[in-house]
Amino acid sequence: xxxxxxxxxxxxxxxxxxxxxxxSYEVTNFRSLLWYKQEKKAPTFLFMLTSxxxxxxxxxxxxxxxxxxxxxxxxxxxxxxxxxxIYLCAVRNAGNMLTFGGGTRxxxxx
Amino acid sequence: xxxxxxxxSRDICQRGTSLTIQCQVDSQVTMMFWYRQQPGQSLxxxxxxxxxxxxxxxSGFVIDKFPISRPNLTFSTLTVxxxxxxxxxxxxxxxxxxxxxxxxxxxxxxxxx
Numbered sequence: 001x002x003x004x005x006x007x008x009x010x011x012x013x014x015x016x017x018x019x020x021x022x023x024s025y026e027v028t029n030f031r032s033l034l035w036y037k038q039e040k041k042a043p044t045f046l047f048m049l050t051s052x053x054x055x056x057x058x059x060x061x062x063x064x065x066x067x068x069x070x071x072x073x074x075x076x077x078x079x080x081x082x083x084x085x086i087y088l089c090a091v092r093n094a095g096n097m098l099t100f101g102g103g104t105r106x107x108x109x110x
Numbered sequence: 111x112x113x114x115x116x117x118x119s120r121d122i123c124q125r126g127t128s129l130t131i132q133c134q135v136d137s138q139v140t141m142m143f144w145y146r147q148q149p150g151q152s153l154x155x156x157x158x159x160x161x162x163x164x165x166x167x168x169s170g171f172v173i174d175k176f177p178i179s180r181p182n183l184t185f186s187t188l189t190v191x192x193x194x195x196x197x198x199x200x201x202x203x204x205x206x207x208x209x210x211x212x213x214x215x216x217x218x219x220x221x222x223x
Binding site: 032036045096097099100103 | 202
């Protein structure tokens with residue numbers, strides 16, 4: 001059974017801080033790892049990482065996939081209150097199925 | 111990315127009744143999925159909605175409880191049947207792009223009383 005574990009469970013920082021969120025996985029026939037931001041109901045797609053694309057960056061957010069360690073990190077620099085959300089990590093197997101981790105709840109205080 | 115809409119956005123239902131949730135995509139997609147997110151939990155895949163054939167259900171989910179239709183490549187419905195308070199969740203449809211990124215609809219928040 002595929003498994004995804006995220007840490008920490010929750011995190012409180014102040015504006016301007018840099019945060020690193022962790023995701024580790026066990027999956028049969030790994031295809032990709034996806035990061036999402038969930039503020040209300042719908043998760044918003046952030047990044048997809050694959051064997052051929054192990055590092056992605058968009059503005060203050062960046063993510064790296066470590067296939068050897070079966071893990072990924074999501075970095076957010078110069079955090080803002082608008083970054084407050086639950087961040088979800090998911091892995092996709094060869095059957096196109098996504099398995100989600102439990103999420104990291106980030107709160108950014110002014 | 112595709113634009114995905116869901117109806118209703120929220121509903122409060124009585125136990126024993128059924129609710130059908132609609133998911134509409136603005137472009138044809140091969141893969142459509144239905145997820146559930148119970149309060150305080152992460153997302154769990156209910157089923158893959160297959161066009162022209164029966165949905166593929168994950169362990170713990172059955173067709174009698176969660177019938178799914180997929181009449182074409184842009185539309186799907188999920189029905190939550192004979193509801194109980196344990197069915198109170200956010201229900202989300204998602205689609206997979208040609209580059210295998212998966213995008214979610216806005217979700218339906220269901221409360222069963």
